[in-house]
Amino acid sequence: xCQRFFALLVDGTTLDTHKTLSCIALGWKTSPFHVHLKxxxxxxxxxxxxxxxxxxxxxxxxxxxxxxxxxxxxxxxxLVATLLLGSADHPGLEMTTAPPKTAVSPSKPVKTxxxxxxxxxxxxxxxxxxxxxxxxxxxxxxxxxxxxxYAVDSAVLLRFLIGWSACLIYFFGFFGxxxxxxxxxxxxxxxAPSPPQPEKIPSAKMVSSSRNQTVTIPKSMKKKAVEAxxxxxxxxxxxxxxxATSSKKAPPASNLTELSDDQIANLVLTGQxxxxxxxxxxxxxxxxxxxxxxxxxxxxxxxxxxxxxxxxPSQPSLDYSRVHGxxxxxxxxxxxxxxxxxxxxxxxxxxxxxxxxxxxxxxVASANRGCKAISVTxxxxxxxxxxxxxxxxxxxxxxxxxARLKLWCDEPTNFAAMKAAFETTTxxxxxxxxxxxxxxxxVYLRLVCFSGDAMGMNMVSKGSLAxxxxxxxxxxxxxxxALSGNMCTDKKAAATNWLEGxxxxxxTECVIPKEVVNKTLKTTVEAMVETNINKNLIxxxxxxxxxxxxxHAANMVTAVFLATGQxxxxxxxxxxCITLLEETEDGDLHMxxxxxxxxxxxxxxxxxxxxxxxxxxxxxxKGGDRQNPGANAQRLALITATAVMAGELSLIAALAxxxxxxxxxxxNRKK
Numbered sequence: 126x127c128q129r130f131f132a133l134l135v136d137g138t139t140l141d142t143h144k145t146l147s148c149i150a151l152g153w154k155t156s157p158f159h160v161h162l163k164x165x166x167x168x169x170x171x172x173x174x175x176x177x178x179x180x181x182x183x184x185x186x187x188x189x190x191x192x193x194x195x196x197x198x199x200x201x202x203x204l205v206a207t208l209l210l211g212s213a214d215h216p217g218l219e220m221t222t223a224p225p226k227t228a229v230s231p232s233k234p235v236k237t238x239x240x241x242x243x244x245x246x247x248x249x250x251x252x253x254x255x256x257x258x259x260x261x262x263x264x265x266x267x268x269x270x271x272x273x274x275y276a277v278d279s280a281v282l283l284r285f286l287i288g289w290s291a292c293l294i295y296f297f298g299f300f301g302x303x304x305x306x307x308x309x310x311x312x313x314x315x316x317a318p319s320p321p322q323p324e325k326i327p328s329a330k331m332v333s334s335s336r337n338q339t340v341t342i343p344k345s346m347k348k349k350a351v352e353a354x355x356x357x358x359x360x361x362x363x364x365x366x367x368x369a370t371s372s373k374k375a376p377p378a379s380n381l382t383e384l385s386d387d388q389i390a391n392l393v394l395t396g397q398x399x400x401x402x403x404x405x406x407x408x409x410x411x412x413x414x415x416x417x418x419x420x421x422x423x424x425x426x427x428x429x430x431x432x433x434x435x436x437x438p439s440q441p442s443l444d445y446s447r448v449h450g451x452x453x454x455x456x457x458x459x460x461x462x463x464x465x466x467x468x469x470x471x472x473x474x475x476x477x478x479x480x481x482x483x484x485x486x487x488x489v490a491s492a493n494r495g496c497k498a499i500s501v502t503x504x505x506x507x508x509x510x511x512x513x514x515x516x517x518x519x520x521x522x523x524x525x526x527x528a529r530l531k532l533w534c535d536e537p538t539n540f541a542a543m544k545a546a547f548e549t550t551t552x553x554x555x556x557x558x559x560x561x562x563x564x565x566x567x568v569y570l571r572l573v574c575f576s577g578d579a580m581g582m583n584m585v586s587k588g589s590l591a592x593x594x595x596x597x598x599x600x601x602x603x604x605x606x607a608l609s610g611n612m613c614t615d616k617k618a619a620a621t622n623w624l625e626g627x628x629x630x631x632x633t634e635c636v637i638p639k640e641v642v643n644k645t646l647k648t649t650v651e652a653m654v655e656t657n658i659n660k661n662l663i664x665x666x667x668x669x670x671x672x673x674x675x676x677h678a679a680n681m682v683t684a685v686f687l688a689t690g691q692x693x694x695x696x697x698x699x700x701x702c703i704t705l706l707e708e709t710e711d712g713d714l715h716m717x718x719x720x721x722x723x724x725x726x727x728x729x730x731x732x733x734x735x736x737x738x739x740x741x742x743x744x745x746x747k748g749g750d751r752q753n754p755g756a757n758a759q760r761l762a763l764i765t766a767t768a769v770m771a772g773e774l775s776l777i778a779a780l781a782x783x784x785x786x787x788x789x790x791x792x793n794r795k796k
Contacts, residue, residue, distance in 0.1 A: 390418035436739035465489035471503035481684035495771030510630035513581035518610030547588035553577035580726030628724030629762035634717040646778035672701030690731025
């Protein structure tokens with residue numbers, strides 16, 4: 126066939142499809158190879174023994190030319206290679222049955238298998254593939270370019286055919302190696318490399334950005350040591366470095382499913398696997414079970430109860446008998462909310478993890494980045510005012526009578542009588558102050574009550590009725606218009622809460638070394654300070670904001686409220702916050718958040734539900750503190766305010782670095 130085809134090319138005959146096919150057919154019928162095949166068939170059909178038939182076939186084949194013999198060899202090798210590859214097994218694709226789970230303590234690292242074989246260097250085959258492709262294409266191009274000289278030389282032509290045949294055999298036999306490499310999981314190289322050492326970051330000194338004033342820094346804010354460093358492998362919103370795939374090797378998925386939950390938790394605890402990858406490597410339900418084991422160990426390390434999350438359901442369940450008569454009416458079901466853990470967060474030399482219930486993707490990851498930056502030196506926080514308020518609206522016959530009522534309440538002896546009447550209604554409540562405001566015939570009596578570990582709305586309302594009864598005895602014509610006259614002010618934006626406070630008034634601060642700002646927050650101190658001034662201060666002022674001089678304090682407040690059973694509607698006044706950033710003389714970042722009206726409690730309301738109580742217990746502030754009433758609620762306020770500062774820090778950094786949209790597109794979109 127080749128001889129006929131090449132003869133046409135040498136003669137310069139113009140070929141079309143019909144001529145080409147006719148040439149090939151004629152060449153095949155008249156070729157010696159076809160004649161020999163007929164002879165072989167005729168010999169095989171005659172009455173001969175097997176040995177005689179084989180001898181006849183060999184004799185017929187020996188009469189073929191060297192080119193024809195080589196063609197038979199090439200075709201035979203190609204067929205054998207194809208059959209072998211088609212019947213080969215693919216061990217990496219076989220289904221494996223996971224052995225029974227064995228309990229392994231997460232605190233003990235898994236030992237590396239010393240007998241494991243090194244992984245083949247698959248990239249060498251890719252390089253050979255490319256080299257063979259280049260050689261094959263180059264030889265074809267060379268043959269076409271110099272066809273007139275090569276076609277008349279049988280020796281050169283034979284070398285080309287041999288080379289092309291070798292390339293084709295290689296392509297059929299090895300070209301799928303790179304595909305096999307992508308499908309077959311790599312050999313496990315061991316599950317327990319040494320955990321990364323925590324970074325040493327120099328301590329920071331807090332100095333005011335003013336050249337004429339210097340701020341004294343408490344010793345607790347100058348510490349270098351990090352008692353509980355944040356995991357370095359957590360995904361953080363607004364951090365461009367977390368967009369790329371990690372280079373750290375994790376166990377293959379096929380091997381991971383064979384491990385027990387405790388063993389997988391150990392991989393996360395030792396930094397060999399990322400916490401946020403659990404859902405990708407396991408099914409979502411098992412990922413939650415493993416993560417609960419991880420959090421249990423982390424809580425134990427910071428001194429909190431490791432069994433705290435036992436009452437936090439991870440499967441759909443709710444005891445409706447706990448809800449009836451306490452939390453909701455006309456119940457038809459419940460809405461599950463995912464709860465994420467932020468931390469560790471160092472506050473006043475205590476280390477905590479903060480539960481946050483939210484459906485806003487990227488929020489928990491962003492707050493976690495802020496916690497990581499804050500915990501390098503730690504934060505300091507303090508409750509500077511503690512008192513829930515209620516302001517009954519009282520109407521008097523005239524404006525003068527209203528004025529006389531106001532003056533009567535201002536007398537210390539009369540206030541003592543009101544205090545005594547108030548405190549007859551409660552065991553823990555203490556009336557702290559009474560501030561009457563006159564508007565014509567109306568008097569708004571703003572009562573401030575210390576409510577212990579309760580948020581205190583019911584407590585102060587009941588005590589306010591006792592005060593009204595006392596006033597009615599002195600002023601018989603007094604008329605109660607409403608127990609709440611909106612000067613409290615509850616669940617509404619109001620300047621009185623911003624100035625006078627309501628619930629817990631908290632201030633928290635930290636110093637972030639400039640190295641941490643650059644490495645963890647991916648921006649600069651100068652950029653963050655400028656962004657905060659123009660956005661949170663000037664921008665909010667131009668908007669006429671009341672208590673809104675912050676980036677997104679309501680995000681963290683609401684998430685913590687939902688997780689811990691607080692009244693979510695009170696995030697209106699509880700989110701009042703002013704965030705201030707300054708560059709110190711050392712070039713570090715000083716940050717503070719002041720929240721004058723944070724309304725939280727650890728007893729009563731939604732805090733009695735098992736899941737919400739579990740979240741409070743995880744932070745060490747479940748229920749009331751009988752030795753020091755109010756201590757648990759104040760602890761919750763300090764944690765919430767510092768979590769707000771962590772969220773503020775991360776978002777301001779993202780805005781300064783202009784990575785906010787990129788982060789949300791990467792982390793907050795279903796693939």
